[in-house]
Amino acid sequence: MSQNKNASPLIWGATALGALGVLGSYVAAGHERFWANWVLWFVLLFTLGLGSLFIVALEHLVSAKWSVPVRRIPERLATLLLPAVPVGLIALGALPVLYPGTRPEAAHHPILAGKAFWLSIPFFSVRTLVAFALCMLGLAVLVGGSLKQDATKDPAFNFRARKFAPAFMAIFALVITLIAFDWISGLTPEWYSDIFGVYVFAGAFLSGLAATALCVLYLQDQNRLEGVRGDHLYNLGGFLFAFTVFWSYIGFAQYMLMWYANLPDEVIYYKVRLAGSWRAITICLATLHFVIPFFALVTRDAKKDPKRLRRVAFLMLGAHVLDMYWLIFPVLGTKPHFSWPELSFALFFIGGILLWIRGAMQKGEDMPVGDPFLREGLEFRL
């Protein structure tokens, strides 16, 4: 714990420095760039929180027992959806700046005119608010109920969660699709891809998994997860491994169909991302998001190895940031932007997320001690 106390001022300092840079970038770096950064970090924060909530809901949906001992971690990570709400409300300021569908000239655009109502600022904002409200509902039922169970030890929560989980899956699909289509795909409203929501889901789930794995390993180092062993890590690693493949499958399927059909309004999306410096970033993304994690986790022992898992989880989070950057930043132009504004945003938001998680980690129990399946989960062996 002594190491933690030393780290805390460092995180606060980095966050404060980042905040200064964020303010500075609003003044000095141009509004478009500021808002692109803000939207990027809103999406990252939101996908991390929602991906973690998905892990919790998935456990209840399939009545998984192995994940009960580590469930408190995605539950805590899911509370990142709370700060995501104000961040998202501020991000609404990006609508007139970055989103072509909200501009008055869109009414005369042959494609956008038909989508004018859907893309208009009022309806866009309403959809985002609905998505937030649905997330809060999921958070209250799944995470709030679980925290209460610590004290009450009432197994009724498990039955309630099991009934709620299927409904939440439908809610989750709606929310992640809305956020993906509105906030990311909405930057290029002439372009559309049916599978885009699934692509963003794969990234969100991966980021939730990677963060969960990192926090599990962190708590294990502090001996706070007594009984969680390689078998549990193996399942987390297996999920990470499987979903890197899923992510690349969806990403490539989307690319290949557009590449084959070669329709101008579809292929422009990749044309931008395969030209100039973006090409290098695309190759980096495929390597970091698929090739390296695939071969790093392919063997059975690798998925149990804490050292290996920690590195891959770090890499996965970085790759998710790069993935969202790759989706959002081409809106600023054909050249990738990366300098002090991006670094400041990264410092500010990563620092903020770390502080939030640290705060959450220090409250309450590290395991859902009221869950009747905890013992069965701890006895899980491969």
Add this chain to the structure above:
Amino acid sequence: MPETSYSVLGIFETPDALMKAIPKARAAKLGEVEAYTPYPIHGIDDALGHRKSPLGGMVLVMGILGAITAFGFQYWISAIDYPIITGGKAANSWEAFIPIMFEVTVLFATFTAGLGMLFLLNKLPFFGHPVLSSKSITGITRDRYALAIEAEDESFDSAAAAQTLKDAGAIEVEILPAPDRSPFLTSNFILRALGGIFTACVVAGLAMFFLTKWFPLLAPMKYMQDQPRLNAQKASTFFKDGHGMQQPVAGTVARGFLPTATGTQEEAASLVNPLPRTKEVFAEGRKVYVNRCEVCHGSLGNGVGSLTAAYGGKPANLQSQMFREYPDGKIYWAIVNGKNAMPSHAPYLSENERWAVVHYVRALQRAQNAKDEDLKVVAP
């Protein structure tokens, strides 16, 4: 092969007793220790100290090999052996190869996993296993836990092994004979196997024959055959004009047919022939000249072709002073745009063919007006 491999089997009543006995049996170092239990027991792999199964590595290697094989096949077919431009894509488009590479990777990997497990690791042709001949085998599949010390060579001390197992708490010890590995491909077996395969083929073939004969409407996969489609040179109701074949979009240019000499002939004079003067280029130019130019311009390029008399016109005499002094670009321009009565040849000749024929015309002119030093070049 000397039949020395046999094992000593100790029977235990509980999984705990078995787990406790494993380290003792291993410490005796008499032979390979193996356990047989009715269901998997957690931690038994580590306790037995078996080395990791090589199957995962085999699958990985074969999977990668499958990916490379699929890529190689497709690359060779579509880029080297029979390149056809489809959908305007380059012949060696890796994107199009990926789905098949994926399938073949999975095919190689699963076959390796299945067959490697059965044949390489479980030695399939031998159906038996020594433990099956144990008199306790029904117990081992139900509620008994067996530990075997298996012989590794002829110096195996079965008495010591039996004693070790007894000391470790076995309620019963049994010495198993060597597995029966007598040749299993007997002529009887081969005949029966072939007979079985033959009968299966005959039955399946007859069944298919009569099924399709008596129930012709049950063609299982006819949707693809019967779907509406556009045929070249045939009418169709799909398009407004009623034709199955459509004109390309205005401004469409085929590969290698880019119109480069669109200005006046004087402007084209500065174009430089991009092709080298090699044997292949001259051969190509000759082929094009014979097919497209010779009937009018004549085999010598002197404007006396076989069509001249019938058609009554006066094709250009390419051997005249004027044409000999033409720059390459102006000849090229004439091929692309046509000149006087000569129509444009741009629709028939690709960029390379046009320039090749320019080279050939130059060769024709030079042949009729050879200089003395031309003789020297031929020498070696």
